[in-house]
Amino acid sequence: MYINITASETGDNKISSGALVNYLEKENNLKTARNSEHGYENWFNGLRNDIRRQEVRVKIDNNIAKLGRDDSKFFLINISPSQKELEHLFKQYGESGAKEKLKEFAVKIMDEYAKNFKRPGIHTNTDLLWFGKVENYRYHKHTDKEVKNGIKQKSDRKEGQQMHVQVIVSRKDLSNKVKLSPQNTSKGKNEKHSAKLGQFNRSAFKQSGEEVFDNLFKFERGLKDKFIYANVMENGTPEQKTQMQMISELSTDIS
Numbered sequence: 299m300y301i302n303i304t305a306s307e308t309g310d311n312k313i314s315s316g317a318l319v320n321y322l323e324k325e326n327n328l329k330t331a332r333n334s335e336h337g338y339e340n341w342f343n344g345l346r347n348d349i350r351r352q353e354v355r356v357k358i359d360n361n362i363a364k365l366g367r368d369d370s371k372f373f374l375i376n377i378s379p380s381q382k383e384l385e386h387l388f389k390q391y392g393e394s395g396a397k398e399k400l401k402e403f404a405v406k407i408m409d410e411y412a413k414n415f416k417r418p419g420i421h422t423n424t425d426l427l428w429f430g431k432v433e434n435y436r437y438h439k440h441t442d443k444e445v446k447n448g449i450k451q452k453s454d455r456k457e458g459q460q461m462h463v464q465v466i467v468s469r470k471d472l473s474n475k476v477k478l479s480p481q482n483t484s485k486g487k488n489e490k491h492s493a494k495l496g497q498f499n500r501s502a503f504k505q506s507g508e509e510v511f512d513n514l515f516k517f518e519r520g521l522k523d524k525f526i527y528a529n530v531m532e533n534g535t536p537e538q539k540t541q542m543q544m545i546s547e548l549s550t551d552i553s
Contacts, residue, residue, distance in 0.1 A: 300378040378462040427468035
């Protein structure tokens with residue numbers, strides 16, 4: 299499970315969300331045969347599945363009370379299941395069913411996003427202003443190895459199941475009163491600062507998403523496919539890495 303928070307995939311999150319909203323409409327804008335098997339893909343949140351781009355832009359752009367010119371106004375959350383996870387969903391629910399389940403999962407991810415701030419009155423996705431968009435494909439970029447080697451061309455569709463969700467979430471909560479920034483990672487070192495802006499633990503957020511998926515869809519995840527394994531192998535001490543490898547080998551032997 300890949301869950302990432304960025305300032306924006308395109309455009310500038312310190313100004314209007316219009317450029318990002320339009321970018322995320324790219325599959326709706328395609329008029330070619332490669333997209334003909336899918337109809338118009340509306341935006342959604344925890345309450346509705348019939349939201350259009352204009353409503354997304356207007357509501358995000360108007361939810362900026364007391365934010366300065368140089369403040370982030372919104373963030374982009376990329377929720378991308380792995381090939382194994384998508385295969386599991388498709389096997390259980392079929393393509394259309396998997397899409398609806400992925401939306402359901404995204405709603406629960408936004409519940410976790412809200413809870414992670416540990417702010418009074420911010421408990422679930424309904425306390426946030428956010429909009430999600432399912433994308434059915436991914437496309438090769440000029441930076442991809444396959445494009446550089448001449449195997450693929452830029453904008454060629456990537457192989458395999460690529461269904462994922464992109465979420466635009468406002469910096470301000472639904473009431474337009476509370477600032478919520480996942481960029482604040484003080485982790486309690488400054489209690490007054492954390493209480494004012496909301497402490498956010500990105501690692502805990504990513505791991506919670508993985509756990510929600512496993513519990514919601516009864517997905518059995520091997521140790522090497524878990525966030526904790528990847529995190530330790532990338533950021534852990536030599537001793538922690540050795541210990542994690544030993545645990546992995548032991549679990550493989552037992553299975």
